[in-house]
Amino acid sequence: MLSDEQISQYHSDGYVIARSVIDDGLLERLRVVVAEMLNEAQQLVDHNDKFDLEPSHTENAPNVRRIKTPHKWHSIFWDLIQSPGMISCLTRLLGADVRLHGSKLNLKSAGDGSAVEWHQDWAFYPHSNDHVLAVGLMLDDMTLENGPLLLVPGSHRIEKVWDHHQDGHFCGAISPSVNTDIDFENAIPCLGKAGDCSFHHVRLVHGSAQNRSQDMRRLMLYECAAADAWPYLKFSDLTEFNSRMIVGNPTVEPRSENVPIRMPFPPAKKKGSIYENQTILADRFFK
Numbered sequence: 437m438l439s440d441e442q443i444s445q446y447h448s449d450g451y452v453i454a455r456s457v458i459d460d461g462l463l464e465r466l467r468v469v470v471a472e473m474l475n476e477a478q479q480l481v482d483h484n485d486k487f488d489l490e491p492s493h494t495e496n497a498p499n500v501r502r503i504k505t506p507h508k509w510h511s512i513f514w515d516l517i518q519s520p521g522m523i524s525c526l527t528r529l530l531g532a533d534v535r536l537h538g539s540k541l542n543l544k545s546a547g548d549g550s551a552v553e554w555h556q557d558w559a560f561y562p563h564s565n566d567h568v569l570a571v572g573l574m575l576d577d578m579t580l581e582n583g584p585l586l587l588v589p590g591s592h593r594i595e596k597v598w599d600h601h602q603d604g605h606f607c608g609a610i611s612p613s614v615n616t617d618i619d620f621e622n623a624i625p626c627l628g629k630a631g632d633c634s635f636h637h638v639r640l641v642h643g644s645a646q647n648r649s650q651d652m653r654r655l656m657l658y659e660c661a662a663a664d665a666w667p668y669l670k671f672s673d674l675t676e677f678n679s680r681m682i683v684g685n686p687t688v689e690p691r692s693e694n695v696p697i698r699m700p701f702p703p704a705k706k707k708g709s710i711y712e713n714q715t716i717l718a719d720r721f722f723k
């Protein structure tokens with residue numbers, strides 16, 4: 437699925453896009469499952485452990501911006517990440533043994549979907565080494581208008597965790613006016629067709645603007661790690677940890693590398709999701 441040239445691009449730019457990783461049949465099944473899941477949010481009045489809601493959400497006009505940890509709710513999310521095309525890409529990028537760290541399905545409703553401020557995923561989930569990436573499976577075509585991922589090429593190679601704090605608390609976002617060393621203006625939009633997948637390095641600076649199109653934008657994100665990249669946070673149970681192996685074998689011998697770490701503490705004042713965390717950022721890039 438990925439050529440040698442694409443693997444080199446991943447290492448130098450910090451991302452790569454693989455085309456047609458998921459076929460139309462599986463994609464259509466996924467869309468049906470997602471629609472069924474969203475029906476459950478009809479009567480919700482507040483975020484819960486499954487759904488994160490847009491500020492405009494009401495009981496009668498549901499507007500969900502994230503399905504949290506979808507792999508816990510339906511087996512199709514495992515079918516996708518363990519499909520042959522995905523396994524081929526993941527093992528080329530991370531090695532033979534790959535574990536799922538987490539997952540989320542981000543939805544941006546037509547003309548209204550929330551922006552995500554600039555951040556590095558690494559600021560949320562540092563590991564013992566940085567053989568960690570996020571897969572972005574496009575459920576819809578990604579266009580300049582509908583708020584695609586925006587990636588700052590090469591930012592993962594700077595070997596730095598930018599400050600994601602505001603007023604002394606983690607807020608999950610990088611202040612654009614303070615961190616003028618990041619080339620936000622030359623960020624690359626991650627465009628593609630439904631079924632295409634982006635793979636971005638865990639330290640790559642990225643964000644995304646509001647959805648200004650007339651259609652919903654759905655992006656399924658899987659956080660994947662080499663099995664020997666052990667998380668500094670949220671480890672509790674070895675059986676559960678190992679049950680998230682996507683391919684290959686688990687290990688109790690972490691590979692420890694000299695990687696920059698900045699812990700997300702003191703914790704965010706607004707907890708729940710990145711959207712909530714980021715509301716306390718004083719200067720927002722995506723107005």
Ligand SMILES: O=C(O)CCC(=O)C(=O)O
Nearest residue numbers: 542552584585643644655
């Ligand atoms: O949905 C998006 O466009 C960006 C999401 C993202 O970067 C995240 O949830 O960490």
